Amino acid sequence: MALSDRPSERHRQVAGLFTDRVRGTRTWDAPAPVDGWNARDVVRHLTEWLPGFLASGADLELPHGPSVDEDPVAAWQVHCDGVQALLDTPETAHRQFVNRHVGSLPVEAAIDRFYTADVFMHTWDLSRATGQDDRLDPGFCARLLGQMEPMEQAIRSSGQYGAPVEVPGDADAQARLLGFIGRDPFWSGR
Numbered sequence: 446m447a448l449s450d451r452p453s454e455r456h457r458q459v460a461g462l463f464t465d466r467v468r469g470t471r472t473w474d475a476p477a478p479v480d481g482w483n484a485r486d487v488v489r490h491l492t493e494w495l496p497g498f499l500a501s502g503a504d505l506e507l508p509h510g511p512s513v514d515e516d517p518v519a520a521w522q523v524h525c526d527g528v529q530a531l532l533d534t535p536e537t538a539h540r541q542f543v544n545r546h547v548g549s550l551p552v553e554a555a556i557d558r559f560y561t562a563d564v565f566m567h568t569w570d571l572s573r574a575t576g577q578d579d580r581l582d583p584g585f586c587a588r589l590l591g592q593m594e595p596m597e598q599a600i601r602s603s604g605q606y607g608a609p610v611e612v613p614g615d616a617d618a619q620a621r622l623l624g625f626i627g628r629d630p631f632w633s634g635r
Contacts, residue, residue, distance in 0.1 A: 448585045452557035453532035459561050460525045463491075463568045467521045470575045477574040478632040480607070484574045487567050489513040492524040495560050502542040503552050505531065532556060562589055566626060569619075573632060586618040590625055597625075 449455045473485040482490075492513060499505040510516075510523025531537045532553055542555035550558075565585060572579035593600055600606050607627020612620045620630040 448582050452553040452561070453529070455557060456529060456532050456561045456564075459565045459568070460529065463564050463571065464521065464525060466568060466571045466575065466577050467518055469577050470517070470571065472575065473517055475574045475576075476634045477570050478628050478634070479570055482570075484571055485513055485517050487571045487574065488517045488521050491560075491564055491567060492520055495524075495528065495556075498544075498559070499531075499542070499552070499556075502544045502555065503540055505537065505540070505552065507531070528556065528560070565589070566622070569623060569628070574634060581619050581622075583618045586622040590618060590622045593622075593625060 448458050467488060470484055473483065475484045477483055477487050479487070492510075496507045499507065507527040508523055510520045513520045537552060540552045541549050542552045543549045544555075547555070547559075565581065566589070569579050569581055571577075601608075606625075610624040610627060610629050612624040612630060616624070616630070623630040
């Protein structure tokens with residue numbers, strides 16, 4: 446199924462898949478493909494960075510759930526539902542987000558570009574860490590890679606991505622995206 450081009454619907458689809466992986470996780474201490482992280486840390490990352498991003502750039506506050514250490518499933522669900530509510534509310538979603546690094550853009554565009562894309566990529570991390578289906582939408586993989594490649598220098602200097610991992614020349618879009626963001630597409634955690 447292709448992902449929607451509408452930010453609210455794309456978030457619903459991407460976050461829905463991540464939610465399925467969260468609910469399917471049985472071992473929260475399983476190592477993840479991000480160096481030094483475990484499955485719980487993948488959820489922690491996604492639930493912790495966006496609230497500050499939205500508060501500082503748009504004066505918006507997301508609801509607070511339990512800590513990821515206490516209940517990662519509930520922490521994710523409260524967070525995910527709060528983001529979706531923002532995107533589903535026209536007055537909020539069209540509010541401006543302002544940041545010195547990215548300028549001014551609608552909140553829904555900021556969430557889509559920075560957060561939903563992050564959830565999408567981290568779905569692979571959680572899936573791979575927990576032995577679940579790790580296939581991502583190939584069209585969106587190719588789209589993200591195409592958007593990121595021209596900004597490689599800025600992406601690498603941000604410290605948010607690892608060094609690129611070489612993949613075979615005939616690798617599919619998912620493997621190429623994973624390699625670009627510093628993941629070994631063949632990582633097994635063993």
